[in-house]
Amino acid sequence: MKKILxxxxxxxxxxxxxxxxxxxxxxxxANIVIGNAFIVPAEVPQAGVxxxxxxxxxxxxxxxxxxxxxxxxxxxxxxxxxxxxLISLANETGxxxxxxxxxxxxxxxxxxVMGTHGSSGLSTLLLGNHCFKMIDAAIKxxxxxxxxxxxxxxxxxxYATDFKHPQDDLAAIYALIQFAKSLVGAEILLTHVxxxxxxxxxxxxxxxxxxxxxxxxADYPNIYYRVIKNSKPxxxxxxxxxxxxxxxxxxLHRPHNFFDTLLKGSHTKRMANHISIPLLVFPGx
Numbered sequence: 001m002k003k004i005l006x007x008x009x010x011x012x013x014x015x016x017x018x019x020x021x022x023x024x025x026x027x028x029x030a031n032i033v034i035g036n037a038f039i040v041p042a043e044v045p046q047a048g049v050x051x052x053x054x055x056x057x058x059x060x061x062x063x064x065x066x067x068x069x070x071x072x073x074x075x076x077x078x079x080x081x082x083x084x085x086l087i088s089l090a091n092e093t094g095x096x097x098x099x100x101x102x103x104x105x106x107x108x109x110x111x112x113v114m115g116t117h118g119s120s121g122l123s124t125l126l127l128g129n130h131c132f133k134m135i136d137a138a139i140k141x142x143x144x145x146x147x148x149x150x151x152x153x154x155x156x157x158x159y160a161t162d163f164k165h166p167q168d169d170l171a172a173i174y175a176l177i178q179f180a181k182s183l184v185g186a187e188i189l190l191t192h193v194x195x196x197x198x199x200x201x202x203x204x205x206x207x208x209x210x211x212x213x214x215x216x217x218a219d220y221p222n223i224y225y226r227v228i229k230n231s232k233p234x235x236x237x238x239x240x241x242x243x244x245x246x247x248x249x250x251x252l253h254r255p256h257n258f259f260d261t262l263l264k265g266s267h268t269k270r271m272a273n274h275i276s277i278p279l280l281v282f283p284g285x
Contacts, residue, residue: 037095
């Protein structure tokens, strides 16, 4: 992992996420791009819309550039032992998702870091459904950092899955292994929340074979498996995050169609809305 994009709106929670991302980049020996999405006002006002004077727009644009520089200076003062990430700044116009996509392509980003409010809801950066749009539109791993997240070494990462798409899961797990190796041997806990109704002996046999195959191919000793019995996946994962001494939760997100989202929603999005530790989202196909 060579380059991390930290997206900010300069709020307290976004700044905390930036500090978390800087600490993580130092441990990964990766460099950083700090990006801000700046909305351009319409040049021609529509009915019922108040035009934003371009003089005021220029002033606000300059202020955001100044704030980016201040954030960069603040991070560079951090006393991180070892590697000090190089920091680039990007103040781009457009929606958050469009700007993030463009910056990923331009800078060759490997990981995107954003802040959330944890149990209090979504941060100002993620107003409305921007967070959910980012999860759906992600083309690179997305790390969502809640305000409660401690800035400390990542020693254990839990990867939660229902194993309904094993090939996608394996691809995400192999990527997670490379991430863990860069963190100097962080443990990976593969976890599956189940209830007895859906956890048949046939499924357990298939799962055992999958784990043996993974162990043989991964060549990584710090990986193991644990099942959690709970009728609701989010409740089981909440228990794991609270009592399992886990520093980060990782999940694979596969975009749902409209009716799936309306009726069931996404486990990833529901966890993102209240989790108290960083959530690493791998994009599915």
